[in-house]
Amino acid sequence: xxxxxxxxxxxxxxxxxxxxxVCLSWILCGVVYVTIYELASGYRTPVARFGxxxxxxxxxxxxxxxxxxxxxxxxxxxxxxxSSLPVSLSWVAVIKLVGGIISLVGPIFLGSMILAxxxxxxxxxxxxxxxxxxxxxxxxxxxTSLTPAAGLILLAKVTSVASVSATALFMxxxxxxxxxxxxxxxxxLGAAISFAWILPTEARMMLTRAGLFYLEDWIGxxxxxxxxxxxxxxxxxxxxxxxxxxxSNRIWLPLCLNVLMLCGLGYWFTQRYxxxxxxxxxxxxxxxxxxxxxxxxxxxxRGQYFxxxxxxxxxxxxxxxxxxxxxxxxxxxxxxxxxxxxxxxxQLTVYSLSSAMWIIGILWATVxxxxxxxxxxxxxxxxxxxxxxxxxxxxxxxxYLVGLFAVLTVLDGTTILLGWNMLSRSPLDPYIxxxxxxxxxxxxxxxxxxxxxxxxxxxxxxxxxxxxxxKPVRGAVMALAIFFISTMIMxxxxxxxxxxxxxxxxxxFTAESQGQFDLSGNHFPPVFxxxxxxxxxxxxxxxxxxxxxxx
Amino acid sequence: xxxxxxxxxQVQKQFGKxxxxxxxxxxxxxxxxxxxxxxxxxxxxxxxxMLLGLLKPDAGSIQVDGCDPTKEAIELRRRVGxxxxxxxxxxxxxxxxxxxxxxxxxxxxxQSLADDYLERFHIPRHQRIERLSKGQNVKLxxxxxxxxxxxxxxxxxxxxxxxxxxxxxxxxxxxxxLQAAGRTVLFSSHLLDEVEAVAxxxxxxxxxxxxxxxxxxxxxxxxxxxxxxSVEIAGVTPPPGLxxxxxxxSQFVVTVDxxxxxxxxxxxxxxxxxIVELSLDDIFESFVIGRTQAWPQAGxxxxx
Numbered sequence: 001x002x003x004x005x006x007x008x009x010x011x012x013x014x015x016x017x018x019x020x021x022v023c024l025s026w027i028l029c030g031v032v033y034v035t036i037y038e039l040a041s042g043y044r045t046p047v048a049r050f051g052x053x054x055x056x057x058x059x060x061x062x063x064x065x066x067x068x069x070x071x072x073x074x075x076x077x078x079x080x081x082x083s084s085l086p087v088s089l090s091w092v093a094v095i096k097l098v099g100g101i102i103s104l105v106g107p108i109f110l111g112s113m114i115l116a117x118x119x120x121x122x123x124x125x126x127x128x129x130x131x132x133x134x135x136x137x138x139x140x141x142x143x144t145s146l147t148p149a150a151g152l153i154l155l156a157k158v159t160s161v162a163s164v165s166a167t168a169l170f171m172x173x174x175x176x177x178x179x180x181x182x183x184x185x186x187x188x189l190g191a192a193i194s195f196a197w198i199l200p201t202e203a204r205m206m207l208t209r210a211g212l213f214y215l216e217d218w219i220g221x222x223x224x225x226x227x228x229x230x231x232x233x234x235x236x237x238x239x240x241x242x243x244x245x246x247x248s249n250r251i252w253l254p255l256c257l258n259v260l261m262l263c264g265l266g267y268w269f270t271q272r273y274x275x276x277x278x279x280x281x282x283x284x285x286x287x288x289x290x291x292x293x294x295x296x297x298x299x300x301x302r303g304q305y306f307x308x309x310x311x312x313x314x315x316x317x318x319x320x321x322x323x324x325x326x327x328x329x330x331x332x333x334x335x336x337x338x339x340x341x342x343x344x345x346x347q348l349t350v351y352s353l354s355s356a357m358w359i360i361g362i363l364w365a366t367v368x369x370x371x372x373x374x375x376x377x378x379x380x381x382x383x384x385x386x387x388x389x390x391x392x393x394x395x396x397x398x399x400y401l402v403g404l405f406a407v408l409t410v411l412d413g414t415t416i417l418l419g420w421n422m423l424s425r426s427p428l429d430p431y432i433x434x435x436x437x438x439x440x441x442x443x444x445x446x447x448x449x450x451x452x453x454x455x456x457x458x459x460x461x462x463x464x465x466x467x468x469x470x471k472p473v474r475g476a477v478m479a480l481a482i483f484f485i486s487t488m489i490m491x492x493x494x495x496x497x498x499x500x501x502x503x504x505x506x507x508x509f510t511a512e513s514q515g516q517f518d519l520s521g522n523h524f525p526p527v528f529x530x531x532x533x534x535x536x537x538x539x540x541x542x543x544x545x546x547x548x549x550x551x
Numbered sequence: 552x553x554x555x556x557x558x559x560x561q562v563q564k565q566f567g568k569x570x571x572x573x574x575x576x577x578x579x580x581x582x583x584x585x586x587x588x589x590x591x592x593x594x595x596x597x598x599x600x601m602l603l604g605l606l607k608p609d610a611g612s613i614q615v616d617g618c619d620p621t622k623e624a625i626e627l628r629r630r631v632g633x634x635x636x637x638x639x640x641x642x643x644x645x646x647x648x649x650x651x652x653x654x655x656x657x658x659x660x661x662q663s664l665a666d667d668y669l670e671r672f673h674i675p676r677h678q679r680i681e682r683l684s685k686g687q688n689v690k691l692x693x694x695x696x697x698x699x700x701x702x703x704x705x706x707x708x709x710x711x712x713x714x715x716x717x718x719x720x721x722x723x724x725x726x727x728x729l730q731a732a733g734r735t736v737l738f739s740s741h742l743l744d745e746v747e748a749v750a751x752x753x754x755x756x757x758x759x760x761x762x763x764x765x766x767x768x769x770x771x772x773x774x775x776x777x778x779x780x781s782v783e784i785a786g787v788t789p790p791p792g793l794x795x796x797x798x799x800x801s802q803f804v805v806t807v808d809x810x811x812x813x814x815x816x817x818x819x820x821x822x823x824x825x826i827v828e829l830s831l832d833d834i835f836e837s838f839v840i841g842r843t844q845a846w847p848q849a850g851x852x853x854x855x
Contacts, residue, residue, distance in 0.1 A: 295645035295677040300654040300662050307655045311641075380639025386605055387635060388656055389628035 004087050005095070012099035015072065019065060020103040026057050027111035035118060037492050041242070043140055044125045047151065048243035050115055051158040052230040054108050056484060058166030059197070060477055061104055063190030066173035067183040067473060069100040070273075075183055079274055093273035097174065097266055104170055105163045112159040119151045126151035129245050140242050157251050158228055164255050164262070165225040169197050171265040178269055179276040184374060187473035191367055192326055195360065199333045201225050204248060206336075220254035221261070227251060304390065305398065312402035315372045320410035323364030327411070330356040350418045354443040357415040358451050358505075362483065365407045365455040366476040369462030372403045374472030377546075396546045400463060400539055407459050412452040419443030445517050446508035450528065454501055457531045458483060460538040467542040499527050555614070556581045556703050556735035557602065562611035564597055571597045573759040575611070579752075581702075584729065584736040586750035586767075588743060588835055593756045595739040596636065599707045602737070603633060616703045616735075629657055632696035632704040636711045636739075638688070642681030646674050646691050650698065657699035665698035672724065686717040690724065697728060703735045710742060718742065722749050743832040753831065757839045763808070767831065774834045775810035776827040779803045783822045785847045790816065795841030803847075806837040 030053035038046045073079040082092055118124040125145040146154065173193060177186035200223035207216045220227040227248040248254070294314070301307040332349045334356065375381055376399070385395060422443045458479055465475025490500040497503055507522040519525070557579040564572040571594045579585045589595045600606040602615050604624025613620050618627040640649060650665045669676055672690040674683065683691065689709055696704060706725075710718040722745050729736050730749075740746050746753070747767065754764040763770070774794070779787075784803045792808035806829070807813045817824050829837075 292645045292648075292677050292679055295648050298645075298648045298651045300651045302655060304655045307652050311652060378639070380637070381641070383605075383635055384639055387603055387628060387633050388653075389625045390656060391625060 005091070008087070008092060008095040009099075012095050016068070016099045016103050019061075019068060020106070022064075023057075023061050023103055024107040024110065026061070027054070027107040028114075030054075030057065031111045031114050033488075033492070034115065035124065038124055041492075043242035044127045044143075044145055045140070045243045046115060046119070046124045047126050047155045047158050048129075048230055048245040050111065050155075051162055051228060051245060052232075052243055054111075054159075054162035054166070055225075055230065057108075058104070058162065058169060059194040060480065062166060062170040062173055063187060063194055064473065064477065065100045065104055066170055066177055066190055067186045069096045070174050070177035070186055071180060071183045073274070074181065083274060089274045090270040093270040094266075096273070097269060100170065100174070101167055104166055108159060108163050108166065112155060116152055116155055119155060120148050122148060126154060129154065129247055154247075157247060158245065160255055161220075161224060161227045161247075161251065164258055165227075167262055168224055168258065169194060171262050171269070172197075174269050175265055175272070178272040181276070184371075184472045187476070188367060188371060191363060191476070192322070195326065195363055196329070197225060199330065201229055202334075205229070217248055217250035218254055220248055220251070221257045224255065224258045227254065308390075308395065308398045309402055312372065312399050313406065316368055316403045316406035317410060319368045319371050320364065320406045323360055323367065324410055324414055326364065327353060327356045327360040327415070330360060351422055351442065353415045354419055354447050354451075357411060358447065358454075361407075361411045361415075361451060361455040362458050363480065364411060365459040366462035366479045368403055368407050369459040369479070370466045370472040370476040372399065373463055373466045374470070374475070377466065377470045392546055393543060396543045400460075400542070403463070404456060404459055407455055408452050412448075412455060416443060416448060444509055444512050446505055446512050449519055449524070450501065450505040450508065453528050453531050453535075457535045457538075460535040460542070464538040464542040464545070467545040499523055501527055501531060504528070554580060556583075556616055557737060558612075558614040559598070559602075560612045562598070562601065562608045562613060564594075564601065564606065564609050571759055572601075572608075575756070575759070575761050577754055577761055577764060579735055579737060581735050582733045583751045584738060584749060585752045585754060586746040587737060587739040587754050587756060588741065588746065588831075589739070589756035590741060590839055594759045595756055596707055598756070599705055599737070599739060602705060603628060603631065616701075629659075629699075630701055630703065632699065632701035632734075634689075634692045634696045634704075634706045634709045636708040638692045640680050640688070640691070642679060644680055645677050646680065646683075646694075647676040649680065649691070649695070653695060653698075659699045659701075661698055661700055664700065665694055668694040668697060668728075686713055686721070689713060689717075689721060693721075693724065693728075701734070703737070704729055705737045707739050708741065709738075710740065710745065718745050725749055743835050744830065747831040755835060755838050762838055770834060771829065771831070773810055774806065774808045774829055774837065775814075776829055776833070777805045777807060777810075777813065777817070778825040778827065779805060779817075780823060781847070787817065787820060787822060789843070789846045793843050793846070794837040796843060796845045798845060806833075806841060808838075 030050065034046050034049045034053065037049065038044065073082055083089060115124070119126060127140065127143040128146055128150075145151075173186065173190050176189055176193065180186055180189075203219050203223050203226040204216055207213070207219055229246040231244045231246070232242075301310065328349060331353050332345065335345050335348050335352065376385060386392065419442065423445065461479035461482060462476050465478040466472055467475075469475055469478075487500050487502060491497045491503065498507075504523050504527045508517070508519070508524060511517065511522065555578045557577070559575055559577040562572055562575045563570075575594075575598060577585075587595050587598070597606060601608050601613060602620060604620035604627055607621055615627055616630050618630065620627050644652065646669055647666075650662065650669070654660045654662060666676075668674075669691075672687070672694060674687050674691050674694065680688065680691065692709065693706075696706070710721050713721060725736075725738075726749055738746070738750065750767050752764065752766045753770060755762050765773070779802065781798070781801050781803050784805075790807050790809060790813040792813070793805065794808055795804075795806040797804040810826070814824075814826065
């Protein structure tokens with residue numbers, strides 16, 4: 001190999017190796033979890049479970065890797081140095097891209113190989129995929145296992161789709177971030193894109209429902225994530241869950257075509273990398289920017305707390321509104337891809353907002369928590385604050401509470417306000433009997449009791465993460481990882497799964513649907529009491545961490 | 552109230568094993584502009600952060616405008632005007648919004664004065680800070696530091712990153728708005744040619760120690776460069792304030808702190824010499840990177 005390329009690869013390895021080991025650890029932990037869970041439960045669905053782990057993994061790690069690949073040189077200020085080397089920036093970008101893809105996809109292949117070995121040795125077994133889903137009360141034990149060869153083929157297909165899908169998301173993110181200036185921008189953009197990435201998963205089903213069967217097998221060329229759909233089922237006894245997958249008839253050719261498209265995107269990235277001017281005054285060349293309306297109506301503030309509340313609202317509310325917009329988009333897309341076309345799409349979106357907001361709220365509470373604190377803790381703005389006549393403790397708590405208020409008001413408050421009619425189940429409302437609304441988790445008292453508390457905890461965890469590491473994306477990912485991993489583990493253990501917050505909500509909602517809403521049962525008091533305690537404790541720990549900045 | 556606006560007494564600070572400040576003592580009388588000079592990493596910013604109560608000294612005491620920064624940091628920050636090196640402000644705010652925002656933090660904030668500064672410094676009131684030039688940013692920082700009419704102003708290398716003309720313009724503003732108002736100013740910098748026009752006094756910080764503090768004019772009159780013949784110098788004993796020796800062809804160029812006694816010594820010995828006046832830049836250079844090992848001994852050959 002060319003010595004220059006060797007040098008570049010060596011540098012890339014040195015920079016990327018830590019992330020690679022994080023990715024590898026994630027997947028290996030996933031494989032261990034799949035193995036133990038399948039051996040203990042006997043469901044025989046390791047491929048689907050591994051695939052769903054890869055899906056969650058790619059949602060998070062693509063964002064991390066895209067940030068590093070696009071902008072690590074800008075962050076470290078080494079881009080001018082790299083540009084001055086006698087090698088084109090396109091080659092540097094190629095090496096970075098390849099390094100990023102290997103770090104992302106390599107662990108998936110390694111994990112898949114371990115799983116393949118276990119399947120080949122007969123230690124694990126796999127049941128056939130079911131395209132029509134399981135009927136209510138179905139026991140998976142009735143299905144016979146696939147032969148090891150058939151199991152390996154299924155694993156190969158799922159691994160390939162997961163790898164290509166992760167690479168496609170990664171490509172979209174690196175392209176979006178190639179000309180940004182700050183890693184945190186890609187972090188927040190990436191969080192939104194990776195969640196929106198789930199939406200086209202339904203594309204194949206949508207085409208089927210629309211009768212466009214000839215396109216069904218080819219939509220994977222554009223949206224590789226739609227080639228495998230994962231379903232989770234609660235077991236008949238209500239204490240365990242198993243995964244199923246629905247896989248497209250045609251896999252390999254659409255995947256190859258998609259890879260060709262990704263090569264094109266990769267080439268585009270290499271041409272864009274490092275081409276944006278790093279001159280800070282470059283912003284002046286923007287042709288248009290929002291007029292500074294607030295400046296014209298600004299007036300001297302009367303008190304410190306008013307001033308701080310004002311600035312914190314201006315930071316947190318726009319961020320929270322972006323989350324609300326994402327939830328509306330997700331809800332609207334769900335309606336468009338559903339078979340329920342009766343009724344006004346806008347009204348249905350409004351009423352079914354809670355079915356998207358519970359999960360968007362979990363994501364976006366962390367985005368708001370990390371977003372509003374991260375910038376303030378950078379050396380520049382951090383110093384601006386510390387040199388003001390203000391106690392850091394007061395600063396922290398006001399910022400924390402205003403941010404929490406924005407999260408609860410904009411995300412949950414709006415959802416509750418818009419869906420309020422659903423609570424009364426008024427027969428006069430023409431939409432109440434709509435089949436789509438009927439089939440979804442509508443706004444309920446259970447939602448009001450559970451999700452704002454959960455969102456508050458996610459916000460608080462993200463704040464702690466950011467105050468701890470002073471890195472926005474790391475703080476947000478830490479919060480989400482804690483939540484998803486703990487719920488996944490809880491859902492997997494018999495006896496403990498009843499304390500999973502989502503399980504508690506589901507039980508409360510089911511009881512409420514049957515006319516019995518009682519917050520003293522279904523483990524609600526201990527579970528959500530603990531969540532509230534975690535919220536307060538993490539906020540306190542974050543305040544202690546911020547206070548250390550004083551001296 | 553004490554006559555000294557800033558009093559630093561035997562202050563020490565170390566980060567791990569790295570001693571950043573060692574027994575630093577400094578007094579700045581009211582109304583004086585003192586330039587704190589030092590190379591990068593000399594400890595200037597650490598000392599300034601201690602003056603604002605942002606860092607705690609390991610030993611020693613500090614008084615700024617009658618306040619102890621370790622005990623009354625908030626009250627101190629209300630009273631002192633401070634401009635950090637490369638100060639970051641909210642890019643999405645405009646200059647006027649930032650002034651309105653900071654208004655309640657300072658009881659003595661004078662909004663009309665702030666508006667006046669914005670006008671005088673030609674800072675667009677309704678333009679976002681992210682779109683201001685570097686020079687405008689620094690002047691906005693100065694506006695924020697002065698709008699509450701502080702008695703003491705601390706400027707940490709404020710002209711860092713500005714081009715030559717912008718630095719000169721900034722210094723002109725500094726003289727006009729600070730010195731004329733009789734404020735006490737502590738001004739850290741490593742751009743000495745520009746400090747010279749502004750500072751009443753200088754303190755040189757090197758290796759964590761104040762190695763010299765003096766009125767600017769006194770320093771310039773006490774530190775001088777002597778050009779001597781290389782043969783005649785062998786009979787001269789090295790002066791106590793020797794800062795630097797350079798050999799130039801057949802001449803020795805000697806920089807001495809305490810020019811008057813040395814000149815008398817040379818005259819008494821009948822050694823011919825020339826005296827060169829030094830700029831602050833040359834003086835600073837002699838203090839921090841001067842070499843004194845090459846003083847010739849009588850009877851030893853001089854290697855040129």
